[in-house]
Amino acid sequence: MVQRWILNSHLDKHAPLSTYEGRPYIQLSRLDLWTLKARGWVNSNETVIKQHNLDAFQNGPISVYDGFGPNFGDDNRFFDKVEASKRNWWFIPMCWKGHWWLYAFNVAGKQVLVLDSLKCEEATNERRKLDAYAGRLLEDMSKVAIQTYEHTLNGPTIAYASVPVQPNGWDCGIFIIKFMELWTEDCRLHEWDDVYKVFCC
Structure with missing residues (x-):
């Protein structure tokens, strides 16, 4: 159920789901979790x-x-x-x-x-x-x-x-x-x- 919510393409793909404590520039967005899709790529905010x-x-x-x-x-x-x-x-x-x-x-x-x-x-x-x-x-x-x-x-x-x-x-x-x-x-x-x-x- 959580995976379906994360991968829902109708929701804001850039919505932050979590932030690394004390380092707001490191965020986990819905788009990052889209890499759970079949044939999905692993994304990095440092790219x-x-x-x-x-x-x-x-x-x-x-x-x-x-x-x-x-x-x-x-x-x-x-x-x-x-x-x-x-x-x-x-x-x-x-x-x-x-x-x-x-x-x-x-x-x-x-x-x-x-x-x-x-x-x-x-x-x-x-x-x-x-x-x-x-x-x-x-x-x-x-x-x-x-x-x-x-x-x-x-x-x-x-x-x-x-x-x-x-x-x-x-x-x-x-x-x-x-x-x-x-x-x-x-x-x-x-x-x-x-x-x-x-x-x-």
């Missing part, structure tokens, strides 16, 4: 990379973009800045238009490696823009975790890792899980070709 934000994004020495809210990093369930400051690499799974890939960010080296199991041709302008936007947000996250972190002038360097290509159109999520599971900092990129054997076993 920043949306189509209208990407369209407005301008990269360069003076970049223009919508970033994280002022309270980003206050809740360590979403981003533990203390733990993050201890790590050399951060893994950021990304889902865009139904496809998942992985950003591996070298914090000290200010380099982003893109691990995409469907990336086998020249990046489109939209994809380059999306990667640059993600790079800017990663640097913002770094500044939250490490106060001495200095932003780069044009964003971190971005390179595509040579990774196995998925044999179908639906295994991208499994591939990024395996990329994270099998990651080692000293792994040479050409060795990613051997990872495919793991998927086939």
